[in-house]
Structures are given as C-alpha cells and as structure tokens.
Amino acid sequence: MTAPLVEMRNISVSFGGIKAVDNVTVDLYPGEVVGLLGHNGAGKSTLIKVLSGAYKRDGGTILINGEEVDINNPRDAKGYGIETIYQALALADNVDAASNLFLGRELMTKWGTLDDVAMEAAARKVMGRLNPNFRRFKEPAKSLSGGQRQSVAIARAILFNARILIMDEPTAALGPQETRMVADLIQELKRQGIGIFLIDHDIHTVMELCDRASVMKNGQLVGTVKVDEVTDDDILGMIILGKKPEKVA
C-alpha cells in the first residue's frame, strides 16, 4: 500500500475554553475522497482549517507523504500543494473574477507588472470548463451570484495543480445542475490522483462520491468507515448517536 498523502494525527484546537477539535486523527490517500461528516459545530471546518493553514493547532502532528511538516499559515499549505475551497466563500468582493482566481499567484509580464490580460484569458479557459455560462470576468465579485462565486472558488483551487484538495460544503450555494457539475469534477480530480477531503451535509452525496467517511461529534472523531461497508443508516447513527456501528467496529 502507498503511503498516505496526508496524515493528521491527534489534532487538537481550542478556542478559549472550548475544545473545537479534540485529539482527532484522519488520513487521506492519493486518488481518494474522504468525507467529513457531523452536525453543525462538530469541528469539521476547524479540523480542515488546520490543514489549510488558516488555524493553528494546539496539539498533534501533520504528515505529508509520510514526512512531518509544519503548517503555520495558508502560504505554507499552498507550498505543499494543499488547496482549499472554504465554506464561507473566500473571495475579495471588490476585485474581479480573474483577479480573485489568481490572488496571491498573479501572472506577471516580462516587465514585472500584472498581466491582467493573460490572467483573464486563463480565467476564461478554466471557467469555460467549470461553468460555460460564466461571462462576468470584468465585474467585481460582489456582483456575482452564489453559484458563480462558488465556481470561481473551485476554479481557483484546481487551477494550480493541487495534490490535496479540501472542499468545505462546496455545493451549499449551488443549484442541482451545478451540484452535478461539482460531483463530476470531483470524479475527474480523483482519477488524476488528487486526494480530496469533502465536507458535505448530504449523506447521499457522500455515499456516492467518497471512498471513506470520517464522522465527528463534539470535536471528537466518532470513527472512520469504508463507505462500501456501511449503509446510510449506519452513518446517520454515527452522526446522531456518536457510536460506530457494531459490524465494523
């Protein structure tokens, strides 16, 4: 068996007195989709924000390809090929779609100035694949609909050859057709060998797209199961009761 792409071991994060994430261990293999499930406030977003460098962990270690790494900010995470689509859409509202796509990794001309035209061209190309109806490249992001903003956020994550992709409720703002598109995209990225952490409220989506599911409750890991070996009800039980089903325990 290959080494895991990511291992998060015994991760803990506290906010004031609250233990938002309490000694949680999860891992992810290349070409694998791992679902993170749990009620609101279970600690899913906090856990993955540790991996993406947005939050600092209070305890635990992160290994990438078996090697321990130190992730202290989003720049570090991007350096390891970790891209994140955040739940609260992280776009700068006042700049246009192309600028948002390339934020932090701008294309430059040979004179060392911003190459806006090249960025717009690249944006048109990648958005053409994700959301063919998208036309509003020149308008500030605040004039975009929820779905359009989401496709910009997704485009940003896949534009830079991520090895590890984190998607925090990527379809929350989308209609059924766009949701389908994201599902297809996940399948494609998986085939390319990218490892994906997928947080989603919809159990059916998770059952369809994921290889394994890790369930959290009150900041703790209830358990990780292979999706093929359990039923929807088993997973629901884990989420609600916080107990691993007997047959796989």
Place this chain on the structure above:
Amino acid sequence: MATEKSLNAPGVQKEGPIRSFLRATELDTRILGMVGALLLIWCTFDILSGLVRPNDGLLGGSFLTPRNLWTLLVQTSSIAVMATGMVLVIVMRQIDLSVGSMLSMLAVAGAVVQVFQLGPWLGVGHPVIWIAGVVTCLIFGTLVGAFNGVLTAYLQIPSFIVTLGGLIAYSGIAFLLASGVTIAPMDRTFDIIGGGVPQSWLGPFWSWLLALLACGLIVLALINGRKQRRKFNFPLRPIWAEVALAAIGAVAVLGTTAVVNSYAWPFMLIKQYAQAHGVTIPPGVQNNDGDAICMAGDQVVRCTEGLIYYTGYSLPVLITLAVGAAMTFVATRTKFGRYIYAIGGNPEAAELAGINTRMVTVKVFALMGFLVGLSAIISSARLDAATNALGQSNELYVIAATVIGGTSLAGGVGTVYGALLGALLMQSIQSGMQLLNLPAAFQNIVVGTVLVLAVFVDQVYRRRVK
C-alpha cells in the same frame, strides 16, 4: 419581467449619445462628475472675484488667470502627494492620522540637519547639505511610517489609535527638535524643490516638450492596451472611442501646459535675471498691467511688449505628477497594489489566499511615511523654513481630499487620480475664498461642509448606479 430585462441588454437597448459615449470609452463617470464640479467652482470664484474687483480672468475675475491657476497647482502639491498614499492606506481599511505631525517632525529634522548640523560644518551651500536634507526626510519618513505599520499589523493595535498617538507624539518631537523656534533659512539648492525660485521652473520649451511626451505616452498606452486585448480575442473599444480618449487626454495635457506656460515670472525676478546675466532690456512704454519689463529712460518699468520669461511647470507640480503616475502604477499594475485592494475588500480572503497581509500593511504605512517625507521637503523648501507647526491639520486635508476623491472609508475602493482631483478641489475652494478675502473661520465652515456634502453626493450616486 424577464423579456423586459433581455430587451435592456447592452446593444439592444436604445441609448442616448452621452450614454453610449460613456459606455464605449469606459470613462469613470464619478471622475467626470468631479471634473465638472471643479470647473463649476473655478467659474463661480472667477465671477465672484470679478464682482469684487474686475480683473483679467476668463470670466472677468482673478481666479481663472494663469497666475492663480499656476499658484493653485503649486499649493496643492504637498497635500496631493500625501493623498496618493492615503488612498492606499484607506483602501486597505486603515487610517493614518499622524501625517500632519509627521510632516512637521520630518521637516524640522531635515532643517536641523541642514541649518544646525551640516551648515556650520561644511560651509553654507555645500552640495552635500541639500542632499542630506532630502535623504533625512525620506528615510526618516519611511522608518516612522514602517513603525506605525508594525504597531498596527504585528501588535494589532488599531491604526486609528496608533496614528492618533502619532499625531500627538510626533508634534511633540517636532517641537523638541525645533526647540520651539522657526528654523531658517534652508539651503539654496534645497529651496529649488519648493518651486519659489526660477531654477525650479521648467520654462515653456521643456514644458511643451514634456507635454508632447505625455501625449505620446497616452497614445502608446491606448495602442498597447488594444494590441493586448486583440491578442487574446477580447472585445475591443470602437476606434472612435479610442480616438476620443486620446483627444481628451491630449486636450487636458496641452491645456494645462498652455496655462502654466502663460504665467510670467514676477517683475523683480525678470529684472534681477536680466541684470545678473547681462540681458539687454528693450526700451518701451510703461504699462502697469503688463507682465514684461522695459527701459523707460534709465528706469526699469512694467510694460506689455518687452523682456518676458514664462515659468512653465514648477518642480513641486512635476514631482506631484510623477508621484501620481508612479502611485497609479503601483496601485493598478503591481502585485503589491492588487493585494492592497484585495485586503481592503476582504482581509480574511486575502490572508487565506496566501497573502502576507501584515507585511503588506507595514509596506503601505512605510510608503505613506516616504510620501510624507517628500511633502515635508516640498513644504519646507517652499517656505524656506521649518517650524513645528508646518504640517498642522494637514492630516485632515489629506483625508478629506482622499475621501472627496472617491475613496471609501469602508475599504477596497479608491483611485489615486481621484485623490489628486480631490486635493485640487479642496485647494481650489480655499484659494478661492482667500481671493474673496473671506475670514479664515468662514473658510473652515465651507471646507467642512463641502467635505460632508461631497461624500453624501457620492453615496447617493453609488446607490443609484447599483
């Protein structure tokens, strides 16, 4: 509703000529509004001053005269230079209240170096002196700005508080450095930067040459932009719109140049120059309305046809224009500028995108400090002196100019050229009221009212555009 909407789509919709002109040229309507307001204010002051005392202004007053407009540009320089930096500070959702006190402190520091330290040691007029004065102001300014930035970004003290502290503390330091007295005179060469002496005037020939160069650059920029967009098959502006843009730019540049090139040197300076350089002064008839000088018998007198020199652009105005161009470049063409706007739009998103927002914050404040240093040089050179009150209340005028120029205090929105226009507008109102001999208290009331009114109008406009 849906069908109605699609009928209103661009291209299908029937537009008036003004609307379609604005859409095709992509001109910023807010800025057009400001230019309109500026012209209105100028005309009003010219008419009003003409009612008090008729003069040779365009509308019979003394506002729209080359002399007044030339002076207006010079007076605007110091505030305008700082406003270009304040745009970036405010766009990033920060504020710098300390720029006025900092200006006093830097000017005094530069003056102390020139007058008390190097002057006696190297001998008055030594070329190292003015360079040391300039370098002191710029480096000290950059460091103080960076210090403001570090306190804000790394110690997480709100910039309002940091720079409010600076407003109070830096003026204290300025007082101590100056020991409470006026430090003068500055180095002769240093004074050139202030624009008050003939060496700082470009003269008509170079002014025209510079204007032609600027026109050429405008045309080149338009052609280059078009080429770039064609390369990627993006929609292009119609040719007539490109030509119109070039024409508007050229008229603005050439018009301004024509004005500064028709302002003559003051009488005394022409006389001194002619006598010092052995230029023969032609004979003529005395006429006190003229700007030239003539010999009437053995007396040097004013006349209409005689020896005359025109000023052209003065150094502080050229510095301001250069700073404006450089800061526009920084704001729109560099990563640094892009990050400033992104941070202002959504600081969290910027951080998550991997931008080192703290470092950007420090750099913006350092840049602000550098520009305050530049303004300190201009102000003290213009006054030929430095006092601990030189920059008093400047922070208010700088922030007002920036906000009038369309920069939103909520962050993320603002332009450098808007701030330059804002500074010019503020200075126009002040100069106009001085021409009318209105008392200072009344001037303050008007300036304050204009600030609030301008922001109100701007908000109404923004809401309507949405």
